[in-house]
Amino acid sequence: MQKEITMLDVHKIREDFPILKREVNGKPLVYFDNAATSQTPQVVIDTIVEYYSNYNANIHRGVHTLSQVATDAYELARKKVQEHFNAQHIHEIILTSGTTHSINIVATGFTNFLSKGDEVIVSALEHHSNIVPWQMLCDRTGAVLKVIPMNEDGELLMDVYDDLLSDKTKLVFVNHISNALGTINPIEEIIGKAHKVGAAVLIDGAQSCPHVKPDVQALDADFYVASAHKLCGPTGVGLLYGKEEWLNKLPPYQGGGEMIDQVTFEKTTYAGLPHKFEAGTPNICGGIAFGAALDYMNSIGFDNIASYENELLEYGTKKLLEIEGLKIYGTSKNKTSVISFNLENIHPYDVGTIVDKLGIAVRTGHHCAQPIMDFYKIPGTIRASFSFYNTKEEIDALVEAVKKAKMMLS
Numbered sequence: 001m002q003k004e005i006t007m008l009d010v011h012k013i014r015e016d017f018p019i020l021k022r023e024v025n026g027k028p029l030v031y032f033d034n035a036a037t038s039q040t041p042q043v044v045i046d047t048i049v050e051y052y053s054n055y056n057a058n059i060h061r062g063v064h065t066l067s068q069v070a071t072d073a074y075e076l077a078r079k080k081v082q083e084h085f086n087a088q089h090i091h092e093i094i095l096t097s098g099t100t101h102s103i104n105i106v107a108t109g110f111t112n113f114l115s116k117g118d119e120v121i122v123s124a125l126e127h128h129s130n131i132v133p134w135q136m137l138c139d140r141t142g143a144v145l146k147v148i149p150m151n152e153d154g155e156l157l158m159d160v161y162d163d164l165l166s167d168k169t170k171l172v173f174v175n176h177i178s179n180a181l182g183t184i185n186p187i188e189e190i191i192g193k194a195h196k197v198g199a200a201v202l203i204d205g206a207q208s209c210p211h212v213k214p215d216v217q218a219l220d221a222d223f224y225v226a227s228a229h230k231l232c233g234p235t236g237v238g239l240l241y242g243k244e245e246w247l248n249k250l251p252p253y254q255g256g257g258e259m260i261d262q263v264t265f266e267k268t269t270y271a272g273l274p275h276k277f278e279a280g281t282p283n284i285c286g287g288i289a290f291g292a293a294l295d296y297m298n299s300i301g302f303d304n305i306a307s308y309e310n311e312l313l314e315y316g317t318k319k320l321l322e323i324e325g326l327k328i329y330g331t332s333k334n335k336t337s338v339i340s341f342n343l344e345n346i347h348p349y350d351v352g353t354i355v356d357k358l359g360i361a362v363r364t365g366h367h368c369a370q371p372i373m374d375f376y377k378i379p380g381t382i383r384a385s386f387s388f389y390n391t392k393e394e395i396d397a398l399v400e401a402v403k404k405a406k407m408m409l410s
């Protein structure tokens with residue numbers, strides 16, 4: 001049967017990304033490290049240049065014209081983020097430096113809400129930035145960290161999750177999509193069950209946002225975090241979405257300018273949301289460019305992105321598995337365009353080095369998810385992660401490069 005034709009013209013889209021025209025080691029760049037960071041389209045680059053060329057000024061402070069223009073642009077970006085994630089209120093969107101910063105705001109904020117014997121639940125599939133801040137929280141409070149285990153396919157064992165939940169559970173934090181394996185976790189179910197025992201849930205959306213458009217109200221997430229740089233935006237900016245009631249309860253994370261109402265040496269009162277969590281001069285240009293990146297991705301459409309990336313995933317999986325001795329880690333039915341693999345008896349780093357010589361950027365190593373590598377008892381994997389601007393021809397180039405690496409290394 002004829003496959004459904006995607007409404008996405010990849011050759012036209014590639015024209016939007018200047019970096020895709022360059023060569024690496026004398027070969028056309030094939031960029032398959034999208035799970036680490038995405039590439040930047042010209043409209044986002046133009047937004048950054050326009051900011052520094054025309055209206056660079058500090059925000060929320062001056063009455064002068066430039067400051068007002070910059071403030072309006074920054075607050076418009078916040079509005080775009082609110083609309084994209086479908087938050088109920090604009091002040092529920094805190095602009096941060098990224099996922100890691102956002103998680104630390106929440107993990108630090110919970111210090112006063114947990115005590116010895118309370119429990120918090122994480123999944124076996126997490127990025128280090130959704131593990132370590134919570135371990136630090138447990139160290140401060142005496143709370144206990146429980147882990148939802150995974151199976152060989154890289155799927156969470158949901159019946160064990162049921163057993164872990166109790167009235168001691170105060171917080172659950174899982175990623176929506178695993179950066180190391182691509183598994184899509186059943187977060188609706190995870191959130192629903194946590195709420196039944198009165199626990200709050202933080203969803204790490206760093207890896208899902210490039211592929212799907214999350215609706216924080218429909219999900220009923222208490223917190224949802226992501227980074228702009230995986231969404232065609234710049235580095236150093238991201239978001240913390242939190243339900244208003246939670247953000248009002250949490251203490252500020254950092255003290256400084258912008259987050260205050262009144263300051264005297266006797267007592268300082270804090271600003272309201274969202275400024276309470278935005279101490280100091282933020283990444284103004286980055287925030288504005290984040291808004292432009294969301295506009296760009298929405299102009300392509302997340303349904304189109306998801307269906308095209310699925311085609312790439314199917315094609316890449318099939319082609320790579322034709323190589324003898326190649327094993328794919330993360331074989332969940334429900335996954336995005338990330339393929340983590342190894343060649344039998346060959347170190348992933350050696351494959352990555354040869355593949356790079358051929359102009360292909362893949363990630364090798366533990367992908368900031370050492371517990372997953374420990375589960376499979378491997379030092380790491382080679383990870384090819386596809387974006388909507390990649391092509392099947394590029395996958396063919398990867399397959400040839402991996403075959404070549406295999407020949408040279410075995």
Ligand SMILES: *Cc1c(COP(=O)(O)O)cnc(C)c1O
Pocket residue numbers: 035036098099100101127129130175177178179204205206207227
């Ligand atoms: C990339 C990533 C992070 C960390 O994001 P930063 O932008 O480095 O803060 C956290 N979790 C997941 C799932 C990620 O993919």
